[in-house]
Amino acid sequence: MASEMAHGAEAGGLETAMTHGSPEEPHASSRTYIAIALVLGVLTALEVMVFYVEALAPVLVPILLVLSAAKFVLVVGFFMHLKYDTNILRGLFFGPLAIAVAIIVAMMALYGYFL
């Protein structure tokens, strides 16, 4: 099974996938996807490492937010292909996302997180 995976990944790395149905912009290659997955794994390991380092406790939240945001951007940009897609789709995602973030910040403010 592992060899099949490697074969599939290698084959994909030699060519570039195309967006289906949207303007024909190339997506990343399979090798790029594998590299991104490795980065995601490393970022997750860093998050957990930071969690266990007591000296970093005062800055734990900002560090975790940055690492989490980096993972978020990688998945949305590359795996969901938003980096290659049209502005209409970006608007459909980032508009509601901004509302969601506003809801979270508003609730935190109401419950005294920023006092």
Place this chain on the structure above:
Amino acid sequence: MERTSTGVPNEKMLMWAFIGSECMLFGSLIATYLAYRGRSIVGPYEEELLNIPFITVTTFVLLMSSLMMVLALSAVQRGDTRGSKLFLFLTALLGVVFISGQVFEFSHFVHEGLGLGRNLFSGTFFLTTGFHGAHVTVGVIWLLTLWAMAMRGKLGPEKSLKVEVAGLYWHFVDVVWIVLFTIIYLMSGASGA
């Protein structure tokens, strides 16, 4: 390829609109979780129960399932039937592993006395992660139907939009977990939380 006024297939546009609405749904759940965090007046409390090493493994599993999903889409687009079957199956399998981990975690919490209505933590925790788990379950069923199509030779490159749309859903579920993992698990010990 179908013609649309935006140049974007309707199914894909619809999925992104759905994902946008899901952002607000999970935003509300996360806001509620944060609002009530640290305000439980009876135990067991989150810091006594959350198992970071265990959940890190399941998080890694879900991240790798996203990799399998993009490789599946890539395989379908280039007409690689063997790759399509393999990567779709692996994506679904990793999803099942994640769900199994969540079922184990929930069972453990209930065994430790953290029922759904026990305290503010249990209510918001089970609601938020349970909603996410339900999304993963739907995703697994969707992936298995695509895998069944691939097994019957009915998932050629002309059907790649079906896989792309399913992939968008699956990656979004992964993205939500990236946020939940950080906020619920890793920030559980943060000062001021």
